[in-house]
Amino acid sequence: VVWNGxxxxxxxxxxVP
Structure with missing residues (x-):
């Protein structure tokens, strides 16, 4: 999932990053 780029x-x- 792409979150905040x-x-x-x-x-x-x-x-989780």
Missing amino acids: QSKVILNNRI
């Missing part, structure tokens, strides 16, 4: 993934309902 940075690649991050959703783990355990949390946004």
Whole structure:
């Protein structure tokens, strides 16, 4: 998932860089 222009993934309902 792209968030704020940075690649991050959703783990355990949390946004992780």
